[in-house]
Amino acid sequence: MEFKEQKLKGVFEITLIPHFDERGFFMRTFDKDIFKSHGLNTEWIQENHSRSEKKGIIRGLHFQVNPFAETKLVRCIRGAIFDVAVDLCKNSATFAEWVGIELSEENKKMLYIPRGFAHGFYTLTDISEVVYKVDNYYSPDHERGIIWNDVDLSIKWPDTNPVLSAKDQKNMSLQEFLEKC
DSSP, X not given: OEEEEOSSTTOEEEEOOOEEETTEEEOOSOOHHHHHHTTOOOXXXXXXXXXXXXXXXXXXXXXXXXXXXXXXXXXXXXXXXXXXXXXXXXXXXXXXXXXXXXXXXXXXXXXXXXXXEEEEEEEOSSSEEEEEEESXXXXXXXXXXXXXXXXXXXXXXXXXXXXXXXXXXXXXXXXXXXXXX
């Protein structure tokens, strides 16, 4: 595994290294000691799997507030996504900044997103499947969302007319987040 810290402290792009032979490949997707050597000492509680049927879907920007904030380890196992993390730590030097990288079954990259960040992704292909680990339990009462096209964030999504769930269409703005959370 190759770890590359992003411009947002604590966010890592992790490239997996498959070992190929005539049967296909094998690769390690998590190793507690390797993660710990990079300062990422995370105990995973849940693993989730989402499937999006069409290109052009945005899921997010999602997060949970304390005491149910989550660290996420995100990987696309089928298709491709543009994965985004937004720093929502109010005292951070990079508050409201974002990073986005392509995750795909081909490039075998993952994104490690620490607590205090919102997360979302845009599907770059029809049929995109995403698997992600989290270090806290899901709590509907602590779930929040920032609207995908918030003007203060200015995220450069691949499309300006995505498909959104009814729930994600009602996500709050960054200004509302500052007032409510």
